[in-house]
Amino acid sequence: MAMLGKRRPPRPASNKSGLARQESAKQAPNAETTSDQVLTIERLAHDGRGVGHLPSGKAVFVDQALPGERVEIATHMTRKRFDEAHIRERLSAAPERVTPPCPHFGHCGGCDLQHMSVPAQREHKREVVRELLFRQGISWQGSLDTLKSDSDAYRRRARLGVNVDREGRVLMGFRAQRSHRLVDIASCCVLVPELQALITPLRDVLGSLKSPRDVGHIELLATPDTCVVIVRQLKEQPQDADRWHAFANEQGVALGMRSGRDSAERDSINRDNPERAKSQAGSPELHWVGAPPVLNDILTLPGCESLTLEFSPGDFLQVNADVNQQMVAQVIQWLAPQKGQQLLDLYAGMGNFSLPMAAAGAKVHAVEGSPAMVARLVANAHRHQLPVNGQQADLNSRESVNALLKEIPADAVILDPPRGGAESVCQALAKISAKPHQRPRIAYVSCDPATLARDAAHLMHGGYRIARVVAADMFVHTAHMETLMLLEPPA
Numbered sequence: 504m505a506m507l508g509k510r511r512p513p514r515p516a517s518n519k520s521g522l523a524r525q526e527s528a529k530q531a532p533n534a535e536t537t538s539d540q541v542l543t544i545e546r547l548a549h550d551g552r553g554v555g556h557l558p559s560g561k562a563v564f565v566d567q568a569l570p571g572e573r574v575e576i577a578t579h580m581t582r583k584r585f586d587e588a589h590i591r592e593r594l595s596a597a598p599e600r601v602t603p604p605c606p607h608f609g610h611c612g613g614c615d616l617q618h619m620s621v622p623a624q625r626e627h628k629r630e631v632v633r634e635l636l637f638r639q640g641i642s643w644q645g646s647l648d649t650l651k652s653d654s655d656a657y658r659r660r661a662r663l664g665v666n667v668d669r670e671g672r673v674l675m676g677f678r679a680q681r682s683h684r685l686v687d688i689a690s691c692c693v694l695v696p697e698l699q700a701l702i703t704p705l706r707d708v709l710g711s712l713k714s715p716r717d718v719g720h721i722e723l724l725a726t727p728d729t730c731v732v733i734v735r736q737l738k739e740q741p742q743d744a745d746r747w748h749a750f751a752n753e754q755g756v757a758l759g760m761r762s763g764r765d766s767a768e769r770d771s772i773n774r775d776n777p778e779r780a781k782s783q784a785g786s787p788e789l790h791w792v793g794a795p796p797v798l799n800d801i802l803t804l805p806g807c808e809s810l811t812l813e814f815s816p817g818d819f820l821q822v823n824a825d826v827n828q829q830m831v832a833q834v835i836q837w838l839a840p841q842k843g844q845q846l847l848d849l850y851a852g853m854g855n856f857s858l859p860m861a862a863a864g865a866k867v868h869a870v871e872g873s874p875a876m877v878a879r880l881v882a883n884a885h886r887h888q889l890p891v892n893g894q895q896a897d898l899n900s901r902e903s904v905n906a907l908l909k910e911i912p913a914d915a916v917i918l919d920p921p922r923g924g925a926e927s928v929c930q931a932l933a934k935i936s937a938k939p940h941q942r943p944r945i946a947y948v949s950c951d952p953a954t955l956a957r958d959a960a961h962l963m964h965g966g967y968r969i970a971r972v973v974a975a976d977m978f979v980h981t982a983h984m985e986t987l988m989l990l991e992p993p994a
């Protein structure tokens with residue numbers, strides 16, 4: 504169902520815009536007042552911006568514009584090959600346009616697609632997958648369904664920046680799009696309800712602090728049994744500590760403090776994972792106020808007892824619990840592990856795929872880069888008495904990957920890499936020197952369809968074929984997505 508045509512040269516890991524390459528940019532002089540043009544939007548870019556063309560043929564990426572709309576634009580950035588603009592006046596509206604549910608949409612950079620209906624967002628994401636595969640010479644003619652949740656209030660983890668402006672007002676929120684400017688928020692409709700309920704009390708406590716300037720950011724996390732608030736306190740302030748303790752008691756949340764200056768330490772495994780690197784790199788040690796909470800994720804999958812996975816605050820956690828369970832169920836359904844089959848779970852984290860696969864009968868060898876997460880994964884498997892072997896390895900290293908594939912001949916492989924993808928692993932799997940029918944089936948779970956397409960092309964050049972593709976709407980109202988792909992070895 505997927506045809507492999509002439510292949511374009513591999514593209515670098517995508518930037519968020521899906522544009523071919525970063526170019527030097529110039530702020531358009533007086534763009535706000537002088538550069539008004541009327542355009543018809545032709546299509547959506549990967550990041551959800553509308554794309555139109557000036558009479559000269561130059562492309563323009565327009566914030567919050569939808570295909571078919573006529574818009575008068577104001578250019579805010581000019582580049583050599585394209586401009587970037589926003590809508591000055593919308594002259595017509597596309598049928599997919601809806602009123603954004605959040606009052607902060609357009610200022611806050613947390614969401615980029617709230618002006619589109621959710622079905623249209625999902626169609627756009629499916630198109631992105633098809634197009635990125637096509638760019639790698641892969642024409643996917645098969646179905647492309649979407650795993651989705653009924654609720655848009657999905658985000659069980661968030662990091663809110665804190666700042667004090669020139670007038671002395673305390674701001675708490677997310678960064679504006681393509682900017683470091685903090686947007687003050689009074690609500691956030693994509694957070695799970697337990698975290699939404701903390702926004703006003705957090706604003707109140709921040710407003711009552713003697714030194715709000717000494718708060719860097721606040722991390723929020725909701726598990727099935729508890730809510731966690733971790734405060735990054737840049738300088739210890741004992742008088743403010745009391746206020747935080749009172750907040751934790753009133754709200755019934757577990758409170759952690761990271762106080763003091765950043766250390767210079769960097770966790771090398773986080774280099775490929777900017778989100779986690781940001782939240783962990785060099786942060787001072789975490790101190791719990793009161794007893795440390797036990798953080799659990801609970802997987803309830805069809806035909807399987809529920810599985811409890813314990814984790815620590817800095818660990819990778821799939822942000823949308825409902826869609827995550829559907830992804831795990833999908834991978835189990837595709838690989839249909841038989842008793843005794845050997846499975847390799849690569850980029851295994853705390854065992855989100857390893858444990859359910861072992862519970863379904865497979866012998867699992869799980870590989871993860873972070874030593875702390877390997878320990879967590881092994882402990883989680885041990886608690887459930889499941890046959891999971893944990894190994895720490897850098898899966899970007901060709902030597903490690905080649906040794907691993909030689910040592911553990913697998914019936915099936917799960918890949919769930921960070922945004923940079925799993926190029927070394929896929930290049931090695933493409934060259935594996937087993938008889939075709941002994942080569943493993945591969946379930947690839949990706950958070951960047953551009954690197955997935957690149958890696959799928961490597962596998963197809965090694966004889967693999969794409970059997971199934973599914974999009975997972977893990978991050979509703981944003982241009983981010985997960986994509987699942989099943990690749991079969993040659994018959």
Ligand SMILES: C[S@@+](CC[C@H](N)C(=O)[O-])C[C@H]1O[C@@H](n2cnc3c(N)ncnc32)[C@H](O)[C@@H]1O
Nearest residue numbers: 819850851852855871872897898899919920921
């Ligand atoms: C997208 S997460 C997936 C985790 C897990 N499969 C899950 O579903 O929760 C990617 C994982 O890859 C790990 N990782 C990042 N770079 C790595 C590398 N070079 N080698 C091995 N693991 C790496 C991260 O620590 C993280 O746990």
